[in-house]
Amino acid sequence: MKVAVFHDWSALERDLRRSLPQRAVVTKRQELLSYDCDGLTMDRHAPPLAVLPEDTGQVAAVLRCCHAHGIPFVARGSGTGLSGGALVDQQALLVITSRMRKVLEVDLDNQRLTVQPGVINSWVTRAVAGDGFYYAPDPSSQVVCSIGGNVAESSGGVHCLKYGVTSNHVLGLEVVLPDGTVTQLGNGLAESPELDLRGAFIGSEGTLGIATAITLRLLRAPECVNVLLADFATMAAAGEAVRSITAAGLLPAGMEIMDNVTINAVDDFFGYDEYPRDAAAVLLIELDGQAAEVQESAEQAELLCRQAGARGLRRAEDPGECAVLWKGRKSAFSAVGKITPTYYVQDGVVPRSTLPAVLAEIERLSQEHGLPVANVFHAGDGNLHPLILYSAADPEAERKVKELGAAILRVCLDAGGSISGEHGVGADKRCYLDWMFGPDDLDTMSLLRQAFDPEQRANPGKVLPTPRTCGESAKRVVTLPAGVGLY
Missing domain, CATH: 3.30.70.2740 (Alpha-Beta Plaits)
Incomplete structure (x- = not known):
């Protein structure tokens, strides 16, 4: 027999108002409707209650209140995620980190910077660009997506080919666990001897707690950057160019392809013809490093593109011209939205x-x-x-x-691939996870999750398939014996 669970939302609201500034608690339905979905707009569920904390202490107070009342919670950053990860699809408190937008520390001597989770991705590079540094992970939504959300999804971007995704650039995390305990994962150094719980947290999609301070690795800005634009009569030819470039041992900072539908959408969106409208595909290749290295690599990449069947080639060396070529790719989703x-x-x-x-x-x-x-x-x-x-x-x-x-x-x-590269599993793909992982794999993931969150109140029902969310999935809930945990 299934027993319904009832939560005392009035009592939770009363305790939250005692712990937070009045403006931090959102109860009006018309305001809550602003948070009824994330970037995946197909599914919509307004939260029953939301809070907007401004620091670690307030987040800890919120989660202690949730713990005391046995109420689940869902963390939300800028809401740009595309897998329903910030969706409140069952009764839960929404914890919004968008007011946590402070750069807490800049340590250029050690090439790192610490920020709150609501800091926008592009702001990180802006904060240190004048000193010759930048932050490598650059999702297409980087002017609006937040670092906390990037950590939750282990987001990638154009430069992930050479420099890796978010998990390769996070040195340490201050985390509030589901019971309100504040802890540190990682020590801010590139290497650490302890179990890598930092790595386990990154990409966990809000199911292990909420990161409230994030130490990021900064890179020196490259001496030289070139961007190549090659257009092809067939998508197969563009794919062959990618294959031959990597087979030759070249390692571009990024290689991106857009098909004909996207090309025309982008050109219409901006009102110019930066990309050939009749091309089946365009390939953007960014090469960075020392000037001599970039020059040689660009010449070799041009040759390989021509051998693969490129109809036209254009090379941008000026930073402004490079930005123009990337502008269309960065705005592709928005451009398609005009169609x-x-x-x-x-x-x-x-x-x-x-x-x-x-x-x-x-x-x-x-x-x-x-x-x-x-x-x-x-x-x-x-x-x-x-x-x-x-x-x-x-x-x-x-x-x-x-x-x-x-x-x-x-x-x-x-084809030997995966169901997600950087957008996460969230609510959208949780029913497909057992296409990729067997029962033992999923049980192990559940054990790790329960070690952080024994009551499974953090972003409940996300990522792992459950009978409630996936009728075709077998029940895979693991109960830990008393006293068993992960240290």
Whole structure:
């Protein structure tokens, strides 16, 4: 027999108001509706109550109140996530970190900086650019997404090919655990002898606690940067250029591909023709380092692109011209939104060698399901971001879109890839996780989660498949014996 769980929200609100400034507690329905979804707008659930803490002490007080009342919570940053990770799809308190926007410490001698989770990604580089440093992870939403959300999803971006994703650039975390305890994961150094709980927390999508101070690795700005733009008559030729460049031993800072639908959307969006409108695909290649190294690498990359069938090549060496070439790629999702305001972004990974075959299969599936798909992706590491375009007026749209999205993920897995590269699992793909992992794998993940959160109140129901959220998934809930934990 299933027993309903009732939470005393009035008592929780009363305790929260005692612990926080009055403006930090949000109760009005019209205000709560502002948080009814994240970047995945297809699913919407307004939270029953929300808070906006401003420092670690306030976050700890909030989670202690939740712990005392047995009420779950969901952490939310800027709300730009694309997998429903910040969605309150069951009764839970929403903890919004967007007012935690302070740069806490700048330590250029050790090439690091510590920020609160609400600091916007692009602000980090802005804070240190004048001293010749920058922060490498750069999601396309970097002007609006927050560092706390980047940590939760282990976000990537254009430069992840050479420099890695968020997990490669976080040196330490101050974390509030689900019971309100404040702890430190990682010591702010590049190497540490203890168990890497910092690494376990990054990418955990808010299921282990809330990071309230994040120490980031800074890099020296490169001496020279060149950006190449190559256009191709076929997507297969663009994929061959990517393959040949990596096979030759070149390591660009980033390699990005946009298909014809995206090219035209971007050119229309900005009102110019930076990308050839008749190209089946354009390939952007960024090379950085010392001037002589970049010059030699750019010449070799140009040759390999021509051998792969590039119709035209353009090289940008001036920082302003480089920014223009990247502007379209960074704004691709927004540009596609001008074609249709409703689209669904999928996120899968495939081996680079399979890109042409996988993209051909996505095109076949697009025609089979009757839904257009625009492709823009991190070609260097095979991280695909197909955008499924649909009309919200179609009553069957959600079912059709999710069926096509699932079929695309199955193609990625069959090619030896993954169901997510950087957007996370969240609510959107939790029912597909057991396509990739067996029961023992999922049980191990659950054990780790329970070590941090024995009552499973942190972002409940996300990431791991459960009977409630996935009718086809077997129950995989592990109960830890008393006294067993992870240290």
